[in-house]
Amino acid sequence: MSLPLSGVPSSSPAKKTSPNAERRSAIFHPTIWTDYFLKYASDSNSMSFEGVVEERSDRLKGEVRKMLTxxxxxxxxxxxxxxxxxxxxxxxxxxxxxxxxxxxxxxxxxxxxxxxxxxxxxxxxxxxxxxxxxxxxxxxxxxxxxxxxxxxxxxxxxxxxxxxxxxxxxxxxxxxxxxxxxxxxxxxxxxxxxxxxxxxxxxxxxxxxxxxxxxxxKGLPRLEARHYIQFYQEEPSHNEVLLSLAKLDFNSLQGQHQKELGNLTRWWKDLDIKREFPFTRDRLAELYVWMLGVHFEPDYEIARGIVTKMMVIISILDDIYDVYGTLEELEIFTEAIERWDVDAIEGLPECMQVIYKIIFELYDEIGYELTRKGRSYRLFYAKEAMKIQVRAYLVEAKWFHKSHIPTMEEYMPIALTTIGNQMAFVASFLGMRDIVTKDTFDLLLSSNHKIVKASKVIGRLMNDIAGHKFEQERGHVASSVECFMKQYKVTEEEAKKEIRKLVADAWKDINEELRHPTAVPMVVLMRIVNLAGAIHAVYEDETDHYVNAGTNFKEFVTCLLVNPCQCDGFEEQV
Known part of the structure; x- marks a missing residue:
């Protein structure tokens, strides 16, 4: 199914933007992975060997099931x-x-x-x-x-x-x-x-x-599993059946994830990011690992593909609003998204026209799959989430251009949207099965639901603490750190201390919302919990490892998607 596009002409002609507009630059370092994962786009493992591994894995799972029961x-x-x-x-x-x-x-x-x-x-x-x-x-x-x-x-x-x-x-x-x-x-x-x-x-x-x-x-589940496999192996009393199954399972899932990232890399290259968006962060592998933190299981391949592509777009949009666009351009661009009208981008810079078309193509692709599976109603929520996202981006852009430092009460409702958690929730649930219902999406777009809000608070405040110095140096809207310092007339460290308390309280809210009975199935709520946990890994040591991807995130990608576990001679082939 193709996404229905508005044929209604724009109520006011788009203004031509100046080709000489002054553009800021964030000077993000280039990707460290380039085309590395393209080699996994095609399946190089023999079906016969995969069958041997699956047979061994099934036998071990049977033994573990007996232990459990x-x-x-x-x-x-x-x-x-x-x-x-x-x-x-x-x-x-x-x-x-x-x-x-x-x-x-x-x-x-x-x-x-x-x-x-x-x-x-x-x-x-x-x-x-x-x-x-x-x-x-x-x-x-x-x-x-x-x-x-x-x-x-x-x-x-x-x-x-x-x-x-x-x-x-x-x-x-x-x-x-x-x-x-x-x-x-x-x-x-x-x-x-x-x-x-x-x-x-x-x-x-x-x-x-x-x-x-x-x-x-608090962490990336697969990364923590990889660490625990090593700890468990060194325990003298470890169970060899459990250890063998864990290694086989890790390598099997790693193979699937490598193929998925290989296909996403091919899609990414077709977008020609480096040429079309030279000012943006080139972080596909890092985003994919981040989204693995939401759901890593084999059954969620489609969901992972959708959410990774969607968050690629959100990352580019974030840099367009923060770094590249003039306020006039951003107002026109936001209006075009609000009206969902492909003709409304005339007169915008080429990169904005390109990302707009990428958005429409992705939504066409998602809409086709959803309709094929009888879930076309979900596309409405995906579109609404995108409109909410860019609307909030524009508010922050206006704050920056006016040198406005809002109060915390003014800042948080907007900043809880611009962090992107809500968009990630909606996108990740698009590809899940019927356990995700219309009521689930209504909950996700509600600004008052405690577990959703708590996850957004964790994402926003940890991002602010980790990135506010870099962002202020390059020119960025005030973060919660600056807002808190100005409003309460405190030092930077005092502001951070209070903000850390808000993060801790948000985790307590999440824990309370998981008590039986829950309004939403636990398997769905755990995706929200998982994203909150992944955020702790991304902003570990109060450093933005997504922006500075050459340290911790390099290790994350290497552990999860490059190096297999060593397991009884299977490691070279699994």
Whole structure:
């Protein structure tokens, strides 16, 4: 199906823009990947070898399924097994089994809670985290047993590094009212940062160091699975079946993701980005990895393709509004998107006409697929999300051109849109199956839904802290850091401190919205959670690694899309 275009002539002729308009430059560094992933666009693996790998993988999955469903006397064993399966990146193969096991554990929660496991901090913290991840409203008072008569954590847990690490991870599932977990987070960080390295194994020390910077709740799922595979392999008591399956699965998925990025690279080259948009960020591989953080599973290939292409366009539009366009041009361009009229771009600079046509071609492509699958209603939401996006971009452009520093109350509603999370949600759900309904899209376009707003707050504020210095140097609209400093007359570090608190509160809002029963299926809500977690990786150490893609993001891409796991002689071919 072709996208219906308006045949109504523009109400006012587009004004010709000056070819000599002064253009700013952000001086983004060029891509470090160029055509590297093009080689994966065609399938080089033999079907017979893939069959061997699939057969071995199915056998191993059968063995893991038996482990999950078999009777175990000690619930702690089942909890540790589920945790290992999840952290190795295998949980998507065993969703129904894990749900069933956690339901059983939750039903016996009171007995377990009051039983003989009271003194095992690791087990209690793991029970708490796994159940809260699943949406069960477990009280954090479960940890009071580890406190003394004065309300402080007992000295007996100070040396329990594994228990402290598990408690640290559990703290990231806190709600707004969980003061116990707020205290526990500070307590665990203090003690984990000062552990006696002579009294713990080298592997546990490495896990602690990694966790303090990358909590389980906050990260790119596949990247964290890759790290945990290495940690798990070094555990003397590791299960060889789990480890072998994790490596095979990682390499199998990596092969699929490489092919997808290869095809996207071909599409990207056809756009001729370097020539058409020399001022923009050339970050296809990085965007693809970012979107892998939303959904990596094999079934979401179409969704990944749509959201990556859409976010490529959003990245270019962001740079057009921030760097390239004059205010007059941007007003005309925004009006053209609002009216969805391909004829309305006459008189705009060539790059704006090109991106406008790219948008229409992509929407045609998406519209055809949606109609073919009986989901044509979704295209309306995709168009509305794009209109909302450019409308907000224009407001920020006006602020910049007027040298206006808004109040936080004025800034946040606009900035929560320009960060692009809402567009990413809508785009990523376009290619999902019928579990995503019209009500889901209505929720995503609502500015008041708590989990959606919280994810946008995390994205916007972390981006602002990481990028505000670079953006102010190149000339950019004020960020929340500048807005907060001016409004409350505080220093930059004081502003950042308060903004970090807002990010922490947003995570608590997300955790609360995942409690049973949820208005939207958990599998859908987890895409919003995953994007929030991926944002922490992108802006780690308060650095914008998307703009400065030669450091952390290079490692992300290399780990996920270049280097396979070493696994029993299969690594050269899988």
């Amino acid at each position: 078999s009777a175990i006397d000690k619930p702690s064993q089942k909890l540790n097994l589920i945790d290992q399966i999840q952290r190795l990146g295998l949980a998507y193969h065993f969703e129904s089994e894990i749900v069933e096991q956690l339901e059983q554990i939750h039903r016996s929660y009171f007995e377990f809670h009051c039983g003989n496991n009271d003194d095992n901090l690791h087990t209690i913290a793991l029970l708490f985290r796994l159940l809260r991840q699943q949406g069960y409203n477990v009280s954090c008072e479960i940890f009071n047993r580890f406190k003394d008569s004065e309300g402080n954590f007992s000295k007996s847990v100070f040396a329990n590094v594994q228990g402290l690490l598990s408690l640290f991870e559990a703290c990231h599932l806190s709600y707004c009212s969980d003061d116990i977990l707020n205290d526990a987070l500070t307590f665990t960080i203090t003690h984990l940062e000062s552990i006696d390295k002579r009294k713990v194994s080298p592997n546990l020390e490495k896990q602690v160091s990694h966790a303090l910077n990358h909590p389980i709740r």
